[in-house]
Amino acid sequence: MTKRIALITGATSGIGAATARLLAKNDFKLILCGRRAERLQLIADELKNLTEVHTLSFDVRDQQATAKGLQNLPADWKAIDVLINNAGNAHGLDPIQTGVIADWDAMIDINVKGLLYVSKEVIPGMTDRRQGHIINIGSIAGKEVYPNGNVYCASKFAVDALTKGMRMDLNPFGIKVTGIHPGMVETEFSVVRFKGDEEKASTVYKGFEPLKPVDIADVILYTLQAPAHVVLADITIFPTAQGSASMVKRS
Numbered sequence: 001m002t003k004r005i006a007l008i009t010g011a012t013s014g015i016g017a018a019t020a021r022l023l024a025k026n027d028f029k030l031i032l033c034g035r036r037a038e039r040l041q042l043i044a045d046e047l048k049n050l051t052e053v054h055t056l057s058f059d060v061r062d063q064q065a066t067a068k069g070l071q072n073l074p075a076d077w078k079a080i081d082v083l084i085n086n087a088g089n090a091h092g093l094d095p096i097q098t099g100v101i102a103d104w105d106a107m108i109d110i111n112v113k114g115l116l117y118v119s120k121e122v123i124p125g126m127t128d129r130r131q132g133h134i135i136n137i138g139s140i141a142g143k144e145v146y147p148n149g150n151v152y153c154a155s156k157f158a159v160d161a162l163t164k165g166m167r168m169d170l171n172p173f174g175i176k177v178t179g180i181h182p183g184m185v186e187t188e189f190s191v192v193r194f195k196g197d198e199e200k201a202s203t204v205y206k207g208f209e210p211l212k213p214v215d216i217a218d219v220i221l222y223t224l225q226a227p228a229h230v231v232l233a234d235i236t237i238f239p240t241a242q243g244s245a246s247m248v249k250r251s
């Protein structure tokens with residue numbers, strides 16, 4: 001059986017790394033992307049007995065580096081079947097009146113523009129071959145706004161809009177487009193949001209059982225294994241303790 005090639009952005013930790021591990025065991029060849037090259041190498045070494053892995057280190061905010069990295073893929077890695085646009089983070093959790101412009105820039109540049117820059121390089125191959133599957137990792141924050149979520153929520157609302165737009169524009173080419181919208185998943189997400197403050201980050205997940213990265217990876221694999229005539233268009237996943245973006249039952 002020919003293995004499908006899946007490109008995962010943000011594969012150095014959390015949801016992206018868990019997805020790489022699961023897809024490696026399930027007949028995918030992997031292109032793993034992220035800024036931290038040493039982490040990419042560790043994951044590639046870990047998975048090399050399961051599948052072929054190609055790593056690419058670039059910052060998705062840098063359009064030229066993104067284009068160069070993807071355009072210079074070796075010939076046998078160019079026919080990408082699956083694009084998982086996962087790279088992203090929240091930066092800060094401040095009310096709009098005291099928000100930090102560098103944080104706003106980071107969230108819009110990474111979560112929205114970075115997703116577009118990567119997609120711009122991958123979509124033409126999919127339209128030429130008239131097949132492919134794009135999975136955009138949005139968030140419950142792209143479905144509901146919560147206090148102090150302002151710009152992060154806006155960036156994820158944009159991901160939801162782009163997902164819907166991609167599905168319509170790519171429909172004539174038979175390309176599947178899926179939006180996956182997790183609630184609270186314990187990853188490095190909150191450590192990044194709170195700028196390295198691990199104690200503050202850990203309080204986000206206190207008193208309930210959050211989702212694990214592998215829970216999202218499981219849903220991604222399920223989505224990719226659907227029959228050719230089926231697309232899971234839009235999926236929201238909560239931990240059982242979560243009732244909405246801002247409601248969690250804690251002990």
Ligand code: NDP
Nearest residue numbers: 010012013014015034035036060087088139185187188189
């Ligand atoms: P992590 O912080 O664990 O992972 C984020 C990943 O994104 C890392 O691999 C990081 O790699 C990559 N990344 C961040 N900035 C850049 C950049 N400028 N260029 C390239 N890659 C970048 O968080 P999660 O796994 O939780 O996040 C993955 C996705 O899931 C994000 O889009 C997030 O918004 C979304 N999400 C997360 C939820 C949660 O509760 N954790 C819930 C809903 C959605 P590196 O630093 O090496 O570049």
Ligand code: 8X3
Nearest residue numbers: 139140141183184245
């Ligand atoms: C990440 C989950 O609840 O912080 O998208 O918005 S949340």
